[in-house]
Amino acid sequence: MQKKLGNKKFVSEDVEIFKVGKTKIIVKIDTFVEGTDMPSKMKISDAVRKSIVACVSDFAAKGVRPQYGIISLNLPKTISRSKINEISNGFNHASKEFKFKILGGDTNEGKEMVFTVSLFGTTDNIVKRRGAKIGDIIFATGPFGYTASGLEILLRKKKGKKTFVKKAISSVFRPNPRLDFGVSNKKYFTSTMDSSDGLSTTLNEMASQSNCKFIINNVPDRYEILEFAKSNKIEPNKLVFHGGEEYEFVFTASKKYKAIIEKNATSLKTPIIEIGYVTKGKGVFVQKGGKFSSLKDFGWHHFRK
Amino acid sequence: MQKKLGNKKFVSEDVEIFKVGKTKIIVKIDTFVEGTDMPSKMKISDAVRKSIVACVSDFAAKGVRPQYGIISLNLPKTISRSKINEISNGFNHASKEFKFKILGGDTNEGKEMVFTVSLFGTTDNIVKRRGAKIGDIIFATGPFGYTASGLEILLRKKKGKKTFVKKAISSVFRPNPRLDFGVSNKKYFTSTMDSSDGLSTTLNEMASQSNCKFIINNVPDRYEILEFAKSNKIEPNKLVFHGGEEYEFVFTASKKYKAIIEKNATSLKTPIIEIGYVTKGKGVFVQKGGKFSSLKDFGWHHFRK
Structure with a gap:
């Protein structure tokens, strides 16, 4: 469309x-x-x-x-x-x-x-979705899965621990975009994309536009999300990778800026997570132990042709 | 709002x-x-x-x-x-x-x-709604009432002559904004306003913002509109002044530009009509013979407070 x-x-x-x-x-x-x-x-x-x-x-x-x-x-x-x-x-x-x-x-x-x-x-300039370089590290600005869990609780009456439910619902009702962090650190980014269509969509789009392969070796989930997924018999990847509506973003940067980016994130209280790295090839793969599994784009598309 | x-x-x-x-x-x-x-x-x-x-x-x-x-x-x-x-x-x-x-x-x-x-x-500059000067003439870019008649035909099953019905419906379905005329003549305008909220709304807003009185001595109706109004027992003013959805505009200009504006309108096939003049005072009045009747704003307001 x-x-x-x-x-x-x-x-x-x-x-x-x-x-x-x-x-x-x-x-x-x-x-x-x-x-x-x-x-x-x-x-x-x-x-x-x-x-x-x-x-x-x-x-x-x-x-x-x-x-x-x-x-x-x-x-x-x-x-x-x-x-x-x-x-x-x-x-x-x-x-x-x-x-x-x-x-x-x-x-x-x-x-x-x-x-x-x-x-x-x-x-004067914006960071594009294309631009990730081989050797770059990949970051996300926050953990993923709370919003999808919140929607499961709100729309499908799934149950969870009280503190988790509160956090998950709050992520649906009052999401916090990372504006200050984005504005003050864009000079270090080689590529970025808002992740509100789902993390799998975001990673696939960035890898494809940048003509590189993205390896995710640190899935940005949390123990309480995996626990909620298990007790409700939901595939955890569905919550973390394919949910959407997280108003976080993914960015890539050269290793040499890792320390300064992490320092800036701490001072702005933005919970960035290093989730992987960029390499030669194409597609997005999740690395667990020595195994690589392909992560397809199952995010949220409205009427996309 | x-x-x-x-x-x-x-x-x-x-x-x-x-x-x-x-x-x-x-x-x-x-x-x-x-x-x-x-x-x-x-x-x-x-x-x-x-x-x-x-x-x-x-x-x-x-x-x-x-x-x-x-x-x-x-x-x-x-x-x-x-x-x-x-x-x-x-x-x-x-x-x-x-x-x-x-x-x-x-x-x-x-x-x-x-x-x-x-x-x-x-x-570099736009013509505002305020800016009409005492002594200016008032123009509209087209006749009014076809659209309101078209909506009466489409929504309330009113009847009319075949050629009129066609014209009225076409004014609802395929209105023609006066872009070329507006762009090439704005240097002559002292004030303008799009009339799609209704001609009475437009005239009242311009007069009020310009701190002047608008006298309408040539109502931009047409014989066939009055005829349609009569045969369907509709107050003609309702069609001409209070309908809305005409994507015409009203403008004021100094008399000295009348000739050049009319010449430009002819060459662009824009059917402009001189409808009145600006004078001292406030409000909008329709002049018929020696009588002046106040024209109130009865146009189209969505949820206006």
């Missing part, structure tokens, strides 16, 4: 770019749909915030700070005044949290709530 | 603006919702085109050419491949018709089709 809407030589990126003089204008549009993206227990203010986070996360991955935003809302005819206020306040709070200015927008009537957010920023 | 999403000193405009160096980036977002904006007989390709026209029309009013666009689609899970192709081809055709480049976008699942279009252009 996206390919047909774009240009002939279309290389998929996290954000769209156009130039004004020497300045690159970075643009991203993202839509949050009530019936699709909003579990029944989610607060409207968190839904509004998440519609912003989805866009901010792409800017974070590219190391660009969003400066302006425009918003289009669809609201059902019967929506209450108090819900409209909650939406309006939600956008004001989110624009303060992520330090951009809402320029305006429009409201429309629709069958369900739809929040479409478009953010803008400027930069 | 929009006021609360915007800034403290919010003056409503057709487009949003931010600056990069000395260049103004013009941005507009507009959403077309299947259940709200798409009469059952409308072709998908025309719906797609109209979602673009709604944005282009605001650019036309401000005299700026859109150069880039991004698109967000909500599509129902069950949509057919052939409809997806029609949507995709529709966007490609519309981007060619209005000469801008689609940078990308995203697709989402939703209960109904929703097309959200955001267009971008650059300019």
